[in-house]
Amino acid sequence: MDFGLDDDHRALQASLTRLLQRHAPLAQVQAVAAQDEPTDPVLIHALADQGLFALLVPTDCDGLGLGLLEAALAAEALGACAAPAPYLGPVLSGLALTLGGDAALKKRLLPAIATGSLLPGLAISEASSGARRNFGVTASGGRLTGTALAVVDFATANGFVVASRCGGLFWLESDASGLSCNRLTNIDRTRSLGELQCHDTPALALDHGDVGQTLRTVENAARVLVAADTLGAASTMLTRAVAYAQERRQFGREIGSFQAVKHLCAEMASELEAARALVWYAAHAQDTLPDQATLLACHAKAHLSEVGTFVARTATEVFGGIGITDALGLHLQFKRIGLNRQLFGAPERCRVDAARAQGLIGQRPPYPAQAQV
Amino acid sequence: MKLAYAPADLAFRDAVRDFLATHATSWPKRSESMRPGPDQIAWQKLLISKGYAARTVPEVYGGYGAAPDLIKSRIIAEAFAEAGAPGGLQNQGVSMLVPTLLELGTEAQKRRYIPPTLTGELVWCQGYSEPGAGSDLAALTCRGEDVGDHFRINGQKIWTSSAHVADMMFCLVRTEAEAPKHAGISYLIFSMQTPGIEVRPLKTMTGQAEFNEVFFTDVMVPKDQIVGERGQGWFVANATLKHERGMLGDPNAAAARLRAITAILQRETVDGESLINNPLYLDRLMRLQARVLAMEANGLRLLTAAQKGEPAGLSNLIVKLMGCELNHQLAGLAIDALGELGVLYHGGPHEVDHGIWQHRYMFDLGLIIGGGTAQIQKNIIAERGLNLPREPKLAKPDAVAR
Numbered sequence: 001m002d003f004g005l006d007d008d009h010r011a012l013q014a015s016l017t018r019l020l021q022r023h024a025p026l027a028q029v030q031a032v033a034a035q036d037e038p039t040d041p042v043l044i045h046a047l048a049d050q051g052l053f054a055l056l057v058p059t060d061c062d063g064l065g066l067g068l069l070e071a072a073l074a075a076e077a078l079g080a081c082a083a084p085a086p087y088l089g090p091v092l093s094g095l096a097l098t099l100g101g102d103a104a105l106k107k108r109l110l111p112a113i114a115t116g117s118l119l120p121g122l123a124i125s126e127a128s129s130g131a132r133r134n135f136g137v138t139a140s141g142g143r144l145t146g147t148a149l150a151v152v153d154f155a156t157a158n159g160f161v162v163a164s165r166c167g168g169l170f171w172l173e174s175d176a177s178g179l180s181c182n183r184l185t186n187i188d189r190t191r192s193l194g195e196l197q198c199h200d201t202p203a204l205a206l207d208h209g210d211v212g213q214t215l216r217t218v219e220n221a222a223r224v225l226v227a228a229d230t231l232g233a234a235s236t237m238l239t240r241a242v243a244y245a246q247e248r249r250q251f252g253r254e255i256g257s258f259q260a261v262k263h264l265c266a267e268m269a270s271e272l273e274a275a276r277a278l279v280w281y282a283a284h285a286q287d288t289l290p291d292q293a294t295l296l297a298c299h300a301k302a303h304l305s306e307v308g309t310f311v312a313r314t315a316t317e318v319f320g321g322i323g324i325t326d327a328l329g330l331h332l333q334f335k336r337i338g339l340n341r342q343l344f345g346a347p348e349r350c351r352v353d354a355a356r357a358q359g360l361i362g363q364r365p366p367y368p369a370q371a372q373v
Numbered sequence: 374m375k376l377a378y379a380p381a382d383l384a385f386r387d388a389v390r391d392f393l394a395t396h397a398t399s400w401p402k403r404s405e406s407m408r409p410g411p412d413q414i415a416w417q418k419l420l421i422s423k424g425y426a427a428r429t430v431p432e433v434y435g436g437y438g439a440a441p442d443l444i445k446s447r448i449i450a451e452a453f454a455e456a457g458a459p460g461g462l463q464n465q466g467v468s469m470l471v472p473t474l475l476e477l478g479t480e481a482q483k484r485r486y487i488p489p490t491l492t493g494e495l496v497w498c499q500g501y502s503e504p505g506a507g508s509d510l511a512a513l514t515c516r517g518e519d520v521g522d523h524f525r526i527n528g529q530k531i532w533t534s535s536a537h538v539a540d541m542m543f544c545l546v547r548t549e550a551e552a553p554k555h556a557g558i559s560y561l562i563f564s565m566q567t568p569g570i571e572v573r574p575l576k577t578m579t580g581q582a583e584f585n586e587v588f589f590t591d592v593m594v595p596k597d598q599i600v601g602e603r604g605q606g607w608f609v610a611n612a613t614l615k616h617e618r619g620m621l622g623d624p625n626a627a628a629a630r631l632r633a634i635t636a637i638l639q640r641e642t643v644d645g646e647s648l649i650n651n652p653l654y655l656d657r658l659m660r661l662q663a664r665v666l667a668m669e670a671n672g673l674r675l676l677t678a679a680q681k682g683e684p685a686g687l688s689n690l691i692v693k694l695m696g697c698e699l700n701h702q703l704a705g706l707a708i709d710a711l712g713e714l715g716v717l718y719h720g721g722p723h724e725v726d727h728g729i730w731q732h733r734y735m736f737d738l739g740l741i742i743g744g745g746t747a748q749i750q751k752n753i754i755a756e757r758g759l760n761l762p763r764e765p766k767l768a769k770p771d772a773v774a775r
Binding site for chain 2: 351
């Protein structure tokens, strides 16, 4: 029994944090976020060199073969500085390919993901969040038709993993016929979303093994990683709020000596510290406790969404008026937390899924095969 | 990160489970009284002999004498919780006085008081809070006057749970009138039979008297009934308080409560529909389950830190605040799930679970306040955990006047 991070985990956190301090300091993130198409090729290159996209790729496909706890620690570090770089898309697409692709496809794609030359977007919103009216992709005879909403890491994507309405998973080349892609601008300028419109578009089914289990594993991993991203982003907001409360003076004393402010900080720290243990536990469970994997992923996602939202608004409030300015840059994490909350199932949906995972209520009904209008 | 138990730990768990199954007929009934009855004392003695209670207390003081092993302690707690078996005694004597004496008591005090305290035969109460010294405990004014080989005690204590059944009190008394606030206190232990002690029950909103007020009039306590040095009582008491705060906010208790509430939601029907199928109740249950899981994971983290001798920092400081609040919210959900049945109390018809959820909802509000209020806990978290500045000291009134 040993619950906590070991030296390898701490080394991974430290090296990634060092890299991010060098390549994604606040001023740099703000400059990227102000661009029309906010991407940072230098940062992406540096992260790829460090092996970020290789984390979950098996070693026989040139990856690092690490587990979800390591991937979650990386997500936390990225969220902490609101890194304007793809992560969820490539890492989770790689996981889907690893579990559902055939040997030839894996040999072709996974080494390219590991090096960062292939950065797929992930289009599983209709499975994980549920299909909104007019959205969802149907599959027939290896061809996809319909629209996938909220494709993650869209701007840099040169390929896609797509979930269909019936719970199938597909690999989609970015130059496939009948595919059109639209960028969706969102609050978070550090990560990109898009939609895929498919019209009889050829795709490869990732149907090696149990497809339902593969989709569930990818969905669980996605929920844990956004929870970890929120943990990192919220921790930064708390750290900055506490530093400000130690230094900012009003009425002749540091504002952090007023209990009204001090208690806000204590409440944030208490919520986050307990949430941190839950994220580690949930991440570790994905690889070691299969019976609890779904339950913990759902709870980690839902709980971090709530705690993150609380910290995002409270930390901003500690700063007073300066907290809402663009110059301070606190809103980068605020918006990151805001996007994370909605991705891969908002908290209400995740809690229903948590209840299902322990048999308190029935299983999720199958999606209607046809788009509802 | 390794969450599974090692084979030796699993074997130990099997032994605990076997013991509980074999002795299921000897489990004492839960008792309302704060004083253990004969069957509870017999059970406690059996548990000590097996190392399932007083596990790390040296044999010479009546314990089992095992080396500290947090994993085994956790396995014992889990196995007892899983079986629904009554665990070792957790009264203030066992949980607070014994660790304090082990750390700071004289050899004679340890030999005399620890063995009967462990078995439940000697019952203690804690004399700390006073009407004028709650959160500001060090402002206590209960006076111990030096009269030769005795202290003469005059004053009042409050929130003294179990004072009405206790044999002994451990008590904070101001013995050094001239010393600064924190340096004038001594930690005394004395019999509740000493002349001049009056105990008055303090009835709370639950309708029961879980606490008492204790009044001292010229109570004579021999000077050798002190733990630590004269004027060192504040530091002795702090050694005890850290044991108390770990007790308040135990995530195992929250997990057990969550299981009971889940069963209520599955069992209760409204208009023929099970409450578990009501999305609003289910959402509340799931919100609280996430919190219970987070506090359990935090508990594992604390356990590992303690095992490795590493500082636990914030994860330790938050336990009392978060745990007590969580328990209170759990009780609130149980009441709401029961609706009008949830307000039945005082033993009438249709009362569910002897009104335990209302009792917990009210009593737990006291726990949020007691043992360091939620607000004091937040000060501690902010000042010790986050290094935020302390409240500035007010200028003395006479300085202001000048």
